[in-house]
Amino acid sequence: QVQLQQSGPGLVRPSQTLSLTCAISGDSVSSSSAAWNWIRQSPSRGLEWLGRTFLRSKWYNDYAVSVKSRITISPDTSKNQFSLHLNSVTPEDTAVYYCARDLSGYFVRWGQGILVTVSS
Amino acid sequence: QPVLTQSPSASASLGASVRLTCTLSSGHSTYAIAWHQQQPEKGPRYLMKVNSDGSHYKGDGIPDRFSGSSSGAERYLTISSLQSEDEADYYCQTWGAATGVFGGGTKLTVL
Numbered sequence: 001q002v003q004l005q006q007s008g009p010g011l012v013r014p015s016q017t018l019s020l021t022c023a024i025s026g027d028s029v030s031s032s033s034a035a036w037n038w039i040r041q042s043p044s045r046g047l048e049w050l051g052r053t054f055l056r057s058k059w060y061n062d063y064a065v066s067v068k069s070r071i072t073i074s075p076d077t078s079k080n081q082f083s084l085h086l087n088s089v090t091p092e093d094t095a096v097y098y099c100a101r102d103l104s105g106y107f108v109r110w111g112q113g114i115l116v117t118v119s120s
Numbered sequence: 121q122p123v124l125t126q127s128p129s130a131s132a133s134l135g136a137s138v139r140l141t142c143t144l145s146s147g148h149s150t151y152a153i154a155w156h157q158q159q160p161e162k163g164p165r166y167l168m169k170v171n172s173d174g175s176h177y178k179g180d181g182i183p184d185r186f187s188g189s190s191s192g193a194e195r196y197l198t199i200s201s202l203q204s205e206d207e208a209d210y211y212c213q214t215w216g217a218a219t220g221v222f223g224g225g226t227k228l229t230v231l
Contacts, residue, residue, distance in 0.1 A: 001180065037220065047164070047211055049220030062218040098163055105215030106154040106169050108179060113163040 002026035004099050004111035012093075012118050018086040022099030022111055029075045029082055030055050035102045038073060038084040040095035041113075048095075052102065053082055089118045121216035122148035124223035131229040137200040140226050142212030149193035151214050158225075159208040167210075170195045202230050 008020035020038070027034060035054035041047050051063035053073045063071050072085045086093060099111040123145035132138035144151055152171045156164040168178040168188050176188030185203075189196045199206055207230040212223040 039220070046224055047213075047222040049222065052220075064219060096163075102220075105220070106152075106166070107156065107164075107213060107220070108154075108166045110156075110163050110165065 002101055002109045004101065004109060006097070006099055006111040006114050008097075008114055008116070010115055010117060012089055012116060013120055014090055014118055015088055018084070018089050018093060018097075018116055018118070020084045020097055020099075020114060020116070021081055022083070023079070023081040024101075025080075027101065029053075029080050030077055032056065033103060035105075036073070036075070036082045037100045037102055037107065039098045039100055039107070039110075040093075041098065042095040044092075045095070050084070050086075091118050094118045121219055122151055122214055122221055124153065124212050124214060124221060126210075126212060126223040126226045128224065129227045129229070131231055132202055133231045134202055134204065136202050137198060138202060138228065140197045140199075140210050140228065142195045142197075142223050144193040144195070144214070146193075148214075148216070151216070153195045153212045153214045155188065155195075155197045156211045156213060157208050158211065159205065164211065167197070170197075199228075204230055206230055 003025045005023045012018045035052045037052040038050040051073045075082045096113045100107040101109040125143040150172045155167040158164045166179040168176045170176045170188035174190040185200045209225045211225045
């Protein structure tokens with residue numbers, strides 16, 4: 001059974017970079033059928049999809065328009081994991097962040113979630 | 121890209137059935153959606169995918185009490201024999217123009 005284990009700091013200073021990692025077990029980040037996503041949830045925005053990375057003939061990324069200028073999602077094949085980097089954060093980026101595996105666009109497995117607070 | 125509309129709240133009695141609705145925006149009535157359950161203080165869990173023809177495909181371990189169906193632009197999640205642990209937020213989700221899309225969620229109260 002696929003499991004996703006998230007890690008990363010729970011507090012980030014404003015203007016800094018938020019960095020989280022999602023370790024995969026039971027599947028490969030290099031899967032030709034799955035994609036690997038980051039999603040966040042806050043009371044003001046609800047569930048918000050941020051972006052994904054996936055391998056077909058080459059590595060691809062899709063990003064939400066709202067964060068496209070600030071986000072990078074990258075795979076690490078040596079560790080079978082993928083990462084989120086969101087730069088220039090503000091308090092509005094405070095949320096619970098989830099990683100998720102999608103098959104054909106449907107999020108079939110979620111990580112446990114990490115609350116990230118942006119505050120000085 | 122599609123917009124998904126859900127009623128903010130619903131309620132039903134223990135042991136009864138309830139049907140939750142997710143409505144696709146105009147021009148997107150053929151889209152499939154997924155339903156996710158979020159119990160209090162927990163992360164979301166995938167329940168099922170529902171196609172426009174009403175066929176549905178549940179995730180591992182999802183009880184038979186949960187089923188999906190469709191009518192036009194509406195996608196439904198029906199929960200029968202309601203149990204206390206079914207009290208949760210339910211979100212629908214789809215995909216459009218290389219973007220993941222969520223509904224606003226329905227908070228289900230089991231009376």
